[in-house]
Amino acid sequence: MPRRTDRDGTPAYRFLGVEVTRREAVFLLVGVVVLFIVPDLTTVSDSLQLSVIHQGLLFGFAAVGLNLLLRHTKLTSFGHAAFFGTGAYATAVLARYAGVQSVGLLLLGAIAAATVMAAIIGVLSLRHTGLYFALLTLAFGQLLYAIALGQSALGGSDGLPIRPGPANQPLLFGTAFSPDVYQVLTYYLTVVVILIGLFVMYRITQSPFRNALDAIGQERTRARFIGLPVRRYVWVAFVISGIYGGVAGGLFAVVRQYIRPEETLFFLRSGDILFMAILGGFRTLVGPLLGGVVLVFLQDVGQDVTQYYDFLTGVILLILVYGFPRGIVGSLQSGGIVNTRLGELRREPSVLSTWGQTAVETTERKLAESMTSLRIILFGAD
Amino acid sequence: MAVTPTAALVQTLNGIQFGFILFMIASGLTVILGILDVLNLAHGELFSIGAYTAIGVFGFIIGVVGPPGGGIVGTAVFLFAVIAAVLITAAILLPVGTVLEAVFLRQIYDRDQVYQLVLTFALLLILLDVKKFIWGDSSLRTDAVYSAINTIPTSELVGLNYPTYNVFVILVGMASVVGLFWFFERTKTGRIIRATAIDREMATAIGVSTDRVFTLVFALGAFLAGFAGAMAVPPTAATLEMGTNPLVLSFVVIVIGGLGSLRGAFVGALLVGVIRSWMITLYPPGEIAAPFAIMALILLVKPEGLFGTWGETA
Known part of the structure; x- marks a missing residue:
């Protein structure tokens, strides 16, 4: 049961290691409720589409993983699509060649593949920091893209379907559902996975491990001097962030039931994932998730409104870089630029x-x- | 698969030709990286803007000069006209680079590196649609230059059937490599740029305006990218997404050669060009993957790249 504690004079509640003030608890509850009623909300208006929000959440979830590196170790990975794609392709290969039908098993396969891939790429690229690291992750991502494109077993540029078994779809609880029900059920699955993922990430950010990563991000040499195994810690963080990408990719494959290299492994997807983190606010926990939904939604709306939607995205990123470097969530938080400016305006309209x-x-x-x-x-x- | 010596030679020449184009792109990128400390993701777009612009400039110049006349004089006039068109295209890219650096990049040098990546990525997206707005969705091509230059006999003289245009690219590429090294080794501006690369604070102390050097370096990078675009477009077509592949390959070249090393970029570009070209005959699916495989190998053996930091050794 929730336990009452005290944080800086404001009453707070503690439950499963999560400490929230009453205000935060309300936000949390509203957020969870909104996540769960999205399928109902999308029936109200045509401009809101479940598949778009779903895709945004999945890419945003990958961005939550990337954020662990970006926020604490100050490493900019420009190849996170590699893990997203690995998860997606592992799912597709299991479904097509091994005939695995259970969604749970498919996701486990995605996690395993992404873990191995992140472990390998991590060993190779974490020798470097800064731009070199960004370049290396990008190059490894493109290498995987090239492999997926070049191997006919992986479908080449056509991609692979995820339609195993006689039911022609992955099975939830061993049952086949009609497409509509399947879409909604996989959405709920995604929400549950995301909530678990966020909870795990929250616990990580409350642990000594996070402090160690922060120390490494601020000053590597000093961190090594005080006895932190820098290389190993950063590697572990890299693998964790890769797993988030793999889970997101696996879910993406299960939901879409068809994947192509362009939409999973291409380096522009890596860019998208990175910018979702920045857009939502990479100093916050849920920012990247929100950034994912907003960016995918904007791109989708942009595609309908104008053929120049890349321009639109570019301008939004420019505004972000110059005006709101802390991202959406970061700017809306107390002390963020929006609150400060609104306060000034209220005091003195001139x-x-x-x-x-x-x-x-x-x-x-x-x-x-x-x-x-x-x-x-x-x-x-x- | 049996590969005849002639085919091997042709593939090697193709590789060298592509390597020179790649060097022109990667050299700009590596100099920008070495001095501004910014990874310019929009560099591939500058290359492709160069290609689009070149099509217009080629059309104009050929309209003025006319097709190559008979004899050596006519041919020479035409070749000079083509080189002039390439240089004009590259010169058009100079102000583009200047504006991008002065308006956008200059504000964020002291910010986190991730913002620089976001910014250049935003510029990439914007330039992508600016191209779509100006030149439209469909690909553009100019056959006149390619076919006209190919009528000049070169490789046929030694009994090889190889397009003269590619020979032309290799020659111009060699000239530009020599020119670039001469610029950085021998001219005052080149020395100032190298001095800034070695020690920014010291350069400021002896009176170098780093702001100007930064703008100049970025404009130079844009110039080289435009040059490469103009040289690369005649045999193929200008398309909207043509910038992506050379950009990513340039990253590979930079990593192979060593971050910020001009000499490394040269060696890396030829290596990537030739190996990629061999792969097309030996094992086609490996064509895209091979450069990255070389890169991974180099990183395992020599993590800092083939050549160290640029500046002191050029």
């Missing part, structure tokens, strides 16, 4: 004109600067 003026001035200055640079390049001097 601050709005000052903001406008600053914006105009900055733009003018930047333009002048770039014109100077251009003149220097073209004529050699100013």
Whole structure:
């Protein structure tokens, strides 16, 4: 049962190691309820589609895993699609060649494959940090993409179906369901998996292991001096984050029942996963998940509205980089930029004109600067 | 599968030709990486913008000069016209690079590296759709240059059937490699850039404006990417997604050669080009995977790449 504790003077509740204040508990409850009623919400409006939100949640879940590396060890992985794809392809191969029908077994296969893959790529790429690490993960991701594309056993560019057995679909609880029911049931499965995954991640971020990772992220040499096995800890974090990607990929395969290399292994998917983490706020736990839903939703809406939806995504990322570096959740939190600005506005509405003026001035200055640079390049001097 | 010596030679030449194109892209990327410390994910888009622009410039120049006339003089005039068109294309990319660096990149040098990746990725997406807006969805091609240059006999003289255009690319590639090394070794600007790469603070102390060097380096990278795009487009077509593959291969080249090493980029580019080209005859499915396999191998044997850090040794 929940136990009452005290955190910095505000009453808090402790349950299964999760400590929340009353406010946070409300948010948590609302979040869980929303996750569970999404299938009903999507019947209300045509613009909301269950499959889109589902896909967003799955990629967002991979981003939650990536966030463990990004947030604590300050390592930017640009190849997380490798694990997503490994999970998806492991599922597809098991279903097609081994005839595995149970969703649980398929997901276990995805986890096993992603763990092995993350272990191998981790050993090879964690010798480096910074950009080198980003490049290496990207290259390994592309290597897997190339393999999936080149091997006819893996379906080449056509991909593979996940339709095992006489029922032509993976079985939940040993039963075959009609497509509609299957879609909703797999969605609930995803929600349960996500909640478990978030809980595990929360426990990790409350553990000494997280402190060690933070220390490594801040200063590797010092971390080694105080006796932390840096390489091994980072490797473990890498494998954990890979497993999240693998689970997401396995679920993606089970839900879609058809996978292609383009949508699972391509390096742009790695980029997507990374930007979901940033978009949602990589200093927060649930940010990446929200970022995933928002990014996939925007891309889907963008595709309907304009053929230039890549431009739209690009502009959103630009706004994010310059205006809201802490992401959606990070900006909305207390102390975030949105709350601060709203507070200023409420106290003194005239601050709005000052903001406008600053914006105009900055733009003018930047333009002048770039014109100077251009003149220097073209004529050699100013 | 039996491979005749002639076929092996042709594949090697193809590889070298591709290697030179790759070097022009990777050299810009590696210099930007070595000095700005930014991995420019939008570099492939600059390459493809170069290709699209080149089609227009080629069309214009050929309209002015006309098809190659008879005799050596006519041929020479045409070749110079093509080289001029390539240089004009590359020059068009200079202001593009300048604006990208001065407006977007300059704001975020002191931020976390992940934001730089997000920013250049955002630029990649934006440039992708800018291309779609300007040149449309379908691929564009220019056959005039390719077929005209191929009428000049070169390899036929030694009894080999090999397109003259590829020989042309190899020659221009060699010239650009020499030019690039000369620029960094011998010119004052090149020395200033290298000095900034070796020690940014010291360079500032002796009066180098790092802002300008950064802009110059990025513009130079854009110039090289545009040059590569213009050289690469005649035999094929300009497509929207043509930037992706060279970009990723350039990463491989950079890792093989050593981060920020120009010499490493040269060796890496030729290595990747030739091996990739051999794979096409020996084992086609391995074509895409081979460069990454080499990269993994190099990393196991020599994690810092074939050549160390660029700057002091160029």
